[in-house]
Amino acid sequence: MRLAYRPPYDWPAMLGFLQARAIEGLERVEGNRYSRSIGLAGVHGWFSVGPGDADALAPSLVLQxxxxxxxxxxxIVARIRRLLDLDTDLAPIHRHLCSDPLMARLIASRPGLRVPGAWDGFELAVRAVLGQQITVGAAIRLAGKLVARYGQPLAAVGAPAGLSHVFPEPAQMAGADLASLGMPRSRGRTLSGLAQAALDDPQLFAPKASLEHSLSALLALWGVGDWTAHYVALRQFREADAFPAADVGLINALAALEGEPVNARQLLARAEAWRPWRGYAAQHLWTAL
Structure with a gap:
């Protein structure tokens, strides 16, 4: 199956983002293809996606x-399109952001950069909580332990090598002692509370009416702060103006690009000019490092 998109599209950047965050047993990047297991209503499956024929009449990715x-x-295809940000028209975003010379330079170097989405909102929120105040690599290792202990073995024929489990359901995590995986007890409590909230409200990660509604729904959860809420709003709710201003990566990127120290307050003030596309500006800053 072909997944058409409106160019430009930077598949190597998207693949690099997914590879850096691939959870063992759940996801795999091999060559120029990304594969992962999926579970819906207790039914298991998998998909694999990579670049299509460069000579094709319409630019596309190839989905198995x-x-x-x-x-x-x-x-499922609709969710994959959201995950890969295939349907965004970048032209109006670029016109607006390029009024800032720094953004103009970053966009010129990566004109097809997209904002990766998420396969599942609960999974993304768990990933975000695991990533609080630790490196991406450390968070992914914790996520791998979580999947191995609480995820179900993948029951699907023909799965690519390396895919062994599906991500745990909220019911499998709500009453578990997640701190035993090697995280602070407060973070384990946040994850258990997140799982219970997802059980109590099946629409918790459904699209909301606005960025404000998205953030308020997440900030009401114990242990979920501004960074986590904006990160989930950006990737799950596809709120293009979400902007985790306290993110160390964003702060360091702007400081390195402009050659002077920057704090979160200064970054947030600078980002006002990027509204309503701050999320795409953030992706360019993250990728620039």
Whole structure:
């Protein structure tokens, strides 16, 4: 199956982002293809996606999908398109952001850079909480332990090598002692509370009416602060103006690019000029490091 998109599209950047955050047993990047397991309503499957033929009439990625329920295929493809940010028209975003000379320079160097989405909101929120105040690599190692202990073994034929589990469901995490995986007890409590909240409200990670509604729904959860809420709003709710201003990577990137120290307050003030596309500006800053 081909997944068409409106160019430009920077697949190497998207693949690099996914590879750096790939959870062992759940995801795999091999060559120029990304693969992962999926689970919906207790049914397991997997998909693999990579670049299409450069000589094709319409630019596209090539998707290989296995899921035993054919009625779910359309919704799965829609979720993959959101994950890969295939439907965004970058032209108006670039016109606005390029009024800032720094953004103009970054966009010129990566004109097809997209904002990666998420396969599942609960999974993304768990990843974000695991990543609080630690490196990406450390968070991914913790996530791998979580998947190995609480995820179900993948029950799907023909899965690519390395895919062994699906991500744990909220019910599997709500009452678990997650701190035993090697994280602060307060973070384990946040994850357990997040799982219980997802059980109590199945629409917790459904699209909201605005960025403000998205943030308020997340900030009401114990242990979820501004950084986590903006990160989830950007990647799950696809709020293009979400902006985790306290992110160390963003602060360091702006400081390195402009050659002088920057704090979170100064970064947030600078980002006012990037509204309503601060999330895309953030992706360019993250990628610039």
């Amino acid at each position: 999908l296995y899921f035993p329920d054919p009625q779910a295929r359309a919704s």
